[in-house]
Amino acid sequence: MPRTTIIDVARQAGVSIATVSRVLNGTAPVDAATAERVRLTVAELSYIPHAAARTLASRRTNTIGLVLPQIQGAFFQPLVRGVEEGARENGFNLLIHTTRNPNLEHLPSQRLAEHNTDGLLAFTNSLDDDELARLEAASFPLVLLYQTPPAGLKIPYVTIENQAGARDLVDHLIRVHGRRRIVYLKGPAEHEDSEWREKGYREALKTHGIPFDPRRVRTGGFYREDVVRVLQEIHSQGLDFDAVFAGDDDAAIGAYQFLRQSGVRIPQDVSVVGFDDQFFASTLIPPLTTVRAPTEQVGREAACMLVALLQGQPVDNQRVLPVEVILRESCGCPAIHNPTRSTNEECP
Amino acid sequence: MPRTTIIDVARQAGVSIATVSRVLNGTAPVDAATAERVRLTVAELSYIPHAAARTLASRRTNTIGLVLPQIQGAFFQPLVRGVEEGARENGFNLLIHTTRNPNLEHLPSQRLAEHNTDGLLAFTNSLDDDELARLEAASFPLVLLYQTPPAGLKIPYVTIENQAGARDLVDHLIRVHGRRRIVYLKGPAEHEDSEWREKGYREALKTHGIPFDPRRVRTGGFYREDVVRVLQEIHSQGLDFDAVFAGDDDAAIGAYQFLRQSGVRIPQDVSVVGFDDQFFASTLIPPLTTVRAPTEQVGREAACMLVALLQGQPVDNQRVLPVEVILRESCGCPAIHNPTRSTNEECP
DNA sequence: CTGAAAGCGCTTACAG
DNA sequence: CTGAAAGCGCTTACAG
Numbered sequence: 253m254p255r256t257t258i259i260d261v262a263r264q265a266g267v268s269i270a271t272v273s274r275v276l277n278g279t280a281p282v283d284a285a286t287a288e289r290v291r292l293t294v295a296e297l298s299y300i301p302h303a304a305a306r307t308l309a310s311r312r313t314n315t316i317g318l319v320l321p322q323i324q325g326a327f328f329q330p331l332v333r334g335v336e337e338g339a340r341e342n343g344f345n346l347l348i349h350t351t352r353n354p355n356l357e358h359l360p361s362q363r364l365a366e367h368n369t370d371g372l373l374a375f376t377n378s379l380d381d382d383e384l385a386r387l388e389a390a391s392f393p394l395v396l397l398y399q400t401p402p403a404g405l406k407i408p409y410v411t412i413e414n415q416a417g418a419r420d421l422v423d424h425l426i427r428v429h430g431r432r433r434i435v436y437l438k439g440p441a442e443h444e445d446s447e448w449r450e451k452g453y454r455e456a457l458k459t460h461g462i463p464f465d466p467r468r469v470r471t472g473g474f475y476r477e478d479v480v481r482v483l484q485e486i487h488s489q490g491l492d493f494d495a496v497f498a499g500d501d502d503a504a505i506g507a508y509q510f511l512r513q514s515g516v517r518i519p520q521d522v523s524v525v526g527f528d529d530q531f532f533a534s535t536l537i538p539p540l541t542t543v544r545a546p547t548e549q550v551g552r553e554a555a556c557m558l559v560a561l562l563q564g565q566p567v568d569n570q571r572v573l574p575v576e577v578i579l580r581e582s583c584g585c586p587a588i589h590n591p592t593r594s595t596n597e598e599c600p
Numbered sequence: 601m602p603r604t605t606i607i608d609v610a611r612q613a614g615v616s617i618a619t620v621s622r623v624l625n626g627t628a629p630v631d632a633a634t635a636e637r638v639r640l641t642v643a644e645l646s647y648i649p650h651a652a653a654r655t656l657a658s659r660r661t662n663t664i665g666l667v668l669p670q671i672q673g674a675f676f677q678p679l680v681r682g683v684e685e686g687a688r689e690n691g692f693n694l695l696i697h698t699t700r701n702p703n704l705e706h707l708p709s710q711r712l713a714e715h716n717t718d719g720l721l722a723f724t725n726s727l728d729d730d731e732l733a734r735l736e737a738a739s740f741p742l743v744l745l746y747q748t749p750p751a752g753l754k755i756p757y758v759t760i761e762n763q764a765g766a767r768d769l770v771d772h773l774i775r776v777h778g779r780r781r782i783v784y785l786k787g788p789a790e791h792e793d794s795e796w797r798e799k800g801y802r803e804a805l806k807t808h809g810i811p812f813d814p815r816r817v818r819t820g821g822f823y824r825e826d827v828v829r830v831l832q833e834i835h836s837q838g839l840d841f842d843a844v845f846a847g848d849d850d851a852a853i854g855a856y857q858f859l860r861q862s863g864v865r866i867p868q869d870v871s872v873v874g875f876d877d878q879f880f881a882s883t884l885i886p887p888l889t890t891v892r893a894p895t896e897q898v899g900r901e902a903a904c905m906l907v908a909l910l911q912g913q914p915v916d917n918q919r920v921l922p923v924e925v926i927l928r929e930s931c932g933c934p935a936i937h938n939p940t941r942s943t944n945e946e947c948p
Numbered sequence: 949c950t951g952a953a954a955g956c957g958c959t960t961a962c963a964g
Numbered sequence: 965c966t967g968a969a970a971g972c973g974c975t976t977a978c979a980g
Contacts, residue, residue, distance in 0.1 A: 255714065255715075255973090257972095257973055257974085258973065258974065259973080267950080267951085268950065268951045268952075269951090269973090269974080269975095270950070270951060270952080270953095270975080270976080271949090271950060271951075273974070273975060273976085274949095274950090274975095277975080279975080279976085280949080280950090280976095281949060282949065282950085283949060283950085286949085286950090300714070300715050301715075301973080301974070302656070302715055302972085302973050302974065303652075303715060303716055304651075304652040304653075304655035304656045304661070304972085304973080304974090305652075305656050305956090305972070305973035305974035305975090306973080306974055306975075307652035307956090307974090308650070308652045308653050308656055308955095308956045308957065308958085308972090308973080308974070308975090309955080309956055309973075309974040309975040309976080310956085310974080310975055310976085311956065311975090313652070324677075329672075366603065366648070367603075367648050367649075367650055367651060368651055603957090605956095605957055605958085606957065606958065607957080615966080615967085616966065616967045616968075617957090617958080617959095617967090618959080618960080618966070618967060618968080618969095619965090619966065619967075621958070621959060621960085622959095622965095622966090625959080627959080627960085628960095628965080628966090629965060630965070630966085631965060631966085634965085634966090649957085649958070650956085650957050650958065652956085652957080652958090653956070653957035653958035653959090653972090654957080654958055654959075655958090655972090656956090656957080656958070656959090656971095656972045656973065656974085657957075657958040657959040657960080657971080657972055658958080658959055658960085658972085659959090659972065949980105950979100950980085951978105951979090951980090952978095952979090952980105953976100953977100953978090953979105954975105954976090954977090954978100955974105955975090955976090955977105956973105956974085956975085956976105957972105958971100958972085959970105959971090959972085960969100960970090960971090960972105961969100961970090961971105962967105962968095962969090962970100963966100963967090963968090964965105964966085964967090964968105
């Protein structure tokens with residue numbers, strides 16, 4: 253049986269298809285009574301506009317794209333959820349392209365960008381600089397996630413206060429718990445968040461007059477296995493430490509593993525702290541002290557910015573969301589039996 | 601700058617757009633040299649066909665739909681992954697509709713079914729019987745997941761050996777560990793898997809001459825909180841038990857919680873077993889004895905069946921995938937230090 | 949406020 | 965093996 257089209261609605265309502273389209277899209281004033289009649293007919297026939305036809309005729313896909321390395325894991329889930337909700341709340345569909353999925357053909361963002369989406373959200377390092385430049389030159393709407401634009405490009409971005417969060421966290425370790433030999437495990441080389449966090453780490457050391465020791469800053473801080481390996485390395489090099497600032501909460505689990513199997517007590521011998529406040533952070537043993545990052549909100553805000561861009565509204569060039577240190581026990585603070593998470597900078 | 605279209609390719613290659621289309625889709629024989637020339641031009645211009653135009657012209661969306669209650673959680677993740685991969689491997693896109701997402705308008709599968717997808721994969725209870733009947737009457741391609749079709753409808757489905765798995769698991773509890781007062785926590789009322797598992801449970805009791813006690817079979821077995829509540833209820837009714845067969849592995853965590861806070865030892869006092877072998881099952885303390893279900897494979901096979909249906913190939917009316925009992929320590933079996941999961945029915 | 953008509957970028961009989 | 969042309973179901977100037 254043939255599909256119900258706009259022609260069927262128009263015929264039955266006694267109007268032209270243009271009028272039906274106008275009622276459905278609210279793109280032009282329509283006589284109230286006529287509009288009502290059209291709406292009734294639409295309901296009666298259970299008419300649903302054909303998305304592809306709409307796209308073709310309007311030259312808009314009503315879809316935003318999200319390019320990121322993966323969607324699994326405690327960090328990406330809330331990010332994707334935020335983007336999803338931001339898109340949906342604005343009536344947009346979401347198309348996700350994961351760059352690290354080996355099953356997916358490698359496609360240079362082109363299909364995603366120019367044919368299937370009206371605009372793109374790009375996570376750090378998911379699109380290379382040339383690609384970004386090309387898209388910007390073509391005035392293709394873009395918003396960056398956790399990344400500032402490459403030099404010379406003016407692309408709005410959303411990120412978090414990495415530096416301040418890391419600084420406050422490390423400052424707490426030094427000031428309250430007397431830690432001075434703090435290992436910082438950073439992410440992959442060009443990972444911008446890690447760079448900002450390192451600045452914060454250095455800032456805190458400086459404040460307390462602790463010299464920066466490059467041997468205590470290592471790459472490999474975003475995967476548990478890498479963390480275990482790197483700590484092993486540090487240990488076998490005879491370099492001692494009294495605290496580990498892991499790349500994120502998941503990586504902190506690697507630190508827990510290494511220390512546990514080495515017979516080192518957390519936090520008595522070594523403090524461990526993470527970043528993000530991922531969902532399981534409070535359930536680790538000991539509960540993890542970390543920096544709460546509004547990951548879901550980053551996703552939502554980015555989606556909203558992109559939508560605003562698509563609608564020709566003015567948007568800020570940048571949006572940096574605040575973070576907050578969450579003190580639990582892995583730094584050395586005493587247990588709180590109140591389940592409310594602390595926002596205090598001193599131990600509660 | 602205007603988008604590159606099939607016309608640009610045709611012009612530059614010196615052929616008609618029909619020929620370009622044929623080369624791209626392989627829908628008709630094309631002279632080898634001509635085809636090669638077209639392919640070169642396509643590459644040169646970085647031409648990417650416009651998906652919406654294709655859909656409109658071909659009346660095919662090249663997309664399959666998946667309707668299910670949610671995509672989060674240890675059970676649904678592998679299911680969705682399987683469907684995703686099955687779809688992608690066959691060159692299809694995937695559109696997911698979650699029925700339990702309150703942010704999404706409730707849509708009677710119609711939009712998903714008739715306008716945006718070529719066929720639909722429906723998880724148990726996601727589409728009501730009328731809806732299924734309507735779609736089947738319209739010859740809309742369907743495959744059911746973990747559900748047999750309603751009476752009178754002939755819709756292919758993919759599920760697992762629920763009954764045999766449950767039977768073998770319960771049989772193990774009785775035969776090897778001497779359990780005789782086994783609580784079975786089933787899922788929501790119309791949940792078909794639970795019904796089959798109950799049959800398996802009863803079958804095992806019968807084999808060992810243990811009378812069936814309806815008070816030991818309860819609803820509420822798919823959510824941790826419910827499990828805690830139900831066990832509390834059972835306990836406060838003075839009904840004793842020496843084993844809990846939880847609705848799934850996640851629900852088993854609820855049993856762990858209840859027993860632990862009641863000072864009951866697992867497995868010395870009470871055995872606990874689950875279903876699915878979700879990713880964390882081996883990491884629980886004690887490691888969970890369960891039934892390994894090929895959830896990802898169910899998703900993949902269902903996607904493949906639907907694709908076959910769409911391509912007019914013959915498909916089986918049903919596909920029931922085998923499961924396997926995985927013995928760990930929560931039933932009372934001794935710890936294995938070999939990390940290889942056991943497939944043996946006796947304790948290793 | 950409304951309609952006739954062009955056109956979005958493809959696929960696919962049809963004819964050769 | 966190839967091309968001209970109709971048509972997929974809409975949106976949107978254009979004209980009134």
